[in-house]
Amino acid sequence: MNGVLAIFQKEIANYFRSPIAYFIVAVFLLGTGYFFIYNVFLSGSATMDTTLQNMGILLLTVAPAITMRLFSAEYNGRTIELLMTLPLKKWEIVIGKYLGAVFVFLVMTLTTCINLIPLILYGNPDALSIVSGYVGFVLLGMACLAIGQFFSALTENQIVAALVTWPVLLGFWFVGQFKAFQQTAFLRSLSDYLSFNGHYGDFLRGLIRSEGVVFYLSVAAIALILNTVYLQGKR
Amino acid sequence: MNSDEPLIALDSVSKRYGSKEIIHDISFDVKRGEIVGFLGPNGAGKTTTMKMISGFTAATSGTVKVAGFDMAQDNLEGARRLGYLPEHPPLYEVLDVTSYLKFVAKVKRIPNHKMRSEIDRVISSCQLEAVTTREIFKLSKGYRQRVGLAQALIGDPDVLLLDEPTAGLDPGQIQETREVIRSFSENHAVLLSTHILPEVTLICKRIAIINQGRVLAVDSPAALQAASEQTSNVSADVSGSIDDIKREIESIDGVNNTRAIPVSGQSQHYKIECQVEARDDIEADIAKAVTGAGNLHSLVRQQPSLENVFLKYVSESKSNSEVDK
Numbered sequence: 001m002n003g004v005l006a007i008f009q010k011e012i013a014n015y016f017r018s019p020i021a022y023f024i025v026a027v028f029l030l031g032t033g034y035f036f037i038y039n040v041f042l043s044g045s046a047t048m049d050t051t052l053q054n055m056g057i058l059l060l061t062v063a064p065a066i067t068m069r070l071f072s073a074e075y076n077g078r079t080i081e082l083l084m085t086l087p088l089k090k091w092e093i094v095i096g097k098y099l100g101a102v103f104v105f106l107v108m109t110l111t112t113c114i115n116l117i118p119l120i121l122y123g124n125p126d127a128l129s130i131v132s133g134y135v136g137f138v139l140l141g142m143a144c145l146a147i148g149q150f151f152s153a154l155t156e157n158q159i160v161a162a163l164v165t166w167p168v169l170l171g172f173w174f175v176g177q178f179k180a181f182q183q184t185a186f187l188r189s190l191s192d193y194l195s196f197n198g199h200y201g202d203f204l205r206g207l208i209r210s211e212g213v214v215f216y217l218s219v220a221a222i223a224l225i226l227n228t229v230y231l232q233g234k235r
Numbered sequence: 236m237n238s239d240e241p242l243i244a245l246d247s248v249s250k251r252y253g254s255k256e257i258i259h260d261i262s263f264d265v266k267r268g269e270i271v272g273f274l275g276p277n278g279a280g281k282t283t284t285m286k287m288i289s290g291f292t293a294a295t296s297g298t299v300k301v302a303g304f305d306m307a308q309d310n311l312e313g314a315r316r317l318g319y320l321p322e323h324p325p326l327y328e329v330l331d332v333t334s335y336l337k338f339v340a341k342v343k344r345i346p347n348h349k350m351r352s353e354i355d356r357v358i359s360s361c362q363l364e365a366v367t368t369r370e371i372f373k374l375s376k377g378y379r380q381r382v383g384l385a386q387a388l389i390g391d392p393d394v395l396l397l398d399e400p401t402a403g404l405d406p407g408q409i410q411e412t413r414e415v416i417r418s419f420s421e422n423h424a425v426l427l428s429t430h431i432l433p434e435v436t437l438i439c440k441r442i443a444i445i446n447q448g449r450v451l452a453v454d455s456p457a458a459l460q461a462a463s464e465q466t467s468n469v470s471a472d473v474s475g476s477i478d479d480i481k482r483e484i485e486s487i488d489g490v491n492n493t494r495a496i497p498v499s500g501q502s503q504h505y506k507i508e509c510q511v512e513a514r515d516d517i518e519a520d521i522a523k524a525v526t527g528a529g530n531l532h533s534l535v536r537q538q539p540s541l542e543n544v545f546l547k548y549v550s551e552s553k554s555n556s557e558v559d560k
Binding site: 002005006007010013014077081082083084085089 | 291292311315319321323338339341
């Protein structure tokens with residue numbers, strides 16, 4: 001676990017000593033603020049669900065920006081040679097980096113809570129659906145980050161890493177829409193099950209379902225395992 | 236492991252990328268207390284070999300052992316006993332020097348109460364005191380190289396792998412870095428790659444000469460020089476009928492590869508170069524042969540410098556591989 005902690009701290013330092021983290025948080029906060037104002041002040045309803053729905057779509061774009069550098073920058077800066085020859089297990093590298101990205105993501109998520117202040121002051125929002133919405137958002141983010149980190153391990157070009165992650169995340173988001181075109185019951189339920197959007201919808205409605213929790217965590221775990229296996233085979 | 240066992244051991248190691256074999260069946264070892272110089276022209280396979288010893292890349296066949304641990308299997312155990320400075324110092328640009336070294340120290344499991352003193356130790360042995368709080372991307376090339384070296388020294392590892400440690404340093408820094416390496420070698424094994432010849436004679440106990448992925452010789456600098464003295468070079472300034480002189484010289488037993496180079500501006504003057512076998516009276520024989528057919532102005536038997544030794548091995552391996560083709 002020492003290795004995980006050391007990598008985690010290094011990643012945090014890397015994010016916050018360069019402009020990336022601030023830029024990502026700022027862009028996300030700006031986007032979220034826009035959606036919030038649009039949804040709340042123009043519609044007049046004191047809820048977060050539409051805003052959280054929009055945040056989910058925004059996250060599909062922002063998550064690749066958080067993860068693109070995780071491995072690509074190590075390859076590019078040749079620091080991968082240090083990382084792979086230090087006494088570290090490959091999974092320690094993968095988990096340490098992942099936790100670093102999750103940390104930045106959580107900071108980003110936390111800043112959006114500023115929107116809750118006017119909501120609570122001037123409205124009477126349903127606290128439960130806000131909490132479950134945020135839980136869903138964090139789980140969605142964890143899955144997106146793991147996928148992004150995996151693709152970052154495949155290329156030394158950060159832009160390529162982001163550009164490959166993005167359509168994959170969009171695919172997971174929109175796969176539920178294909179349900180209507182499927183002939184067999186199996187494919188219909190599969191496209192339903194794989195849908196990021198579908199599970200997220202449950203959380204936004206105030207339902208924390210174990211199915212959704214297990215789904216997002218499994219996607220993250222599979223991506224991280226693939227990432228570890230890839231690193232082990234890279235020698 | 237017992238104390239005599241080499242800390243770095245390569246046993247018929249080969250590396251293949253696709254169908255191209257980069258390293259052909261190399262074997263050598265480095266014992267405790269030794270600095271071995273890994274000498275070869277650019278592209279000879281030094282860096283690839285270093286990467287295999289470090290565990291960064293796996294050998295296609297053969298075994299690489301560090302401190303007795305097979306790097307194909309126990310590479311975590313090997314990695315704990317290894318300090319590695321790759322060809323390009325692996326630095327995190329946005330970190331400051333101390334944070335960077337702290338990161339490496341943490342991964343190498345330096346306990347918290349020793350952290351400060353360990354980092355201070357490598358900072359002072361690499362003379363980094365002036366830049367401890369500076370971000371790495373602001374450092375000059377010499378400092379970057381030394382931060383890379385400091386990183387490798389953390390935890391006082393048994394084995395030190397240094398891929399061109401003095402590249403990019405100024406003469407004063409080169410001197411200091413050599414001192415660091417020399418002082419380090421006492422209780423450790425150091426493998427140092429370089430293409431700078433004086434470097435190996437100054438600090439290395441043994442030299443491994445590598446070219447085109449093959450290790451051509453492993454021995455002490457003195458022994459390599461002595462071995463190549465068996466065929467040293469003789470050069471002579473002569474004048475007269477060059478064909479006769481050449482024929483006379485070639486007829487002497489133990490003279491090979493005779494070449495005559497015209498001296499510009501002087502007709503009938505030639506510089507003759509030939510390889511001779513080690514024999515005390517061979518100069519006298521050559522002198523006699525030349526004076527029989529023309530005039531001898533000077534005759535020198537060159538003591539082979541390490542440079543000649545190196546060039547000899549490298550050119551021999553080149554001509555062999557041409558024969559192979």
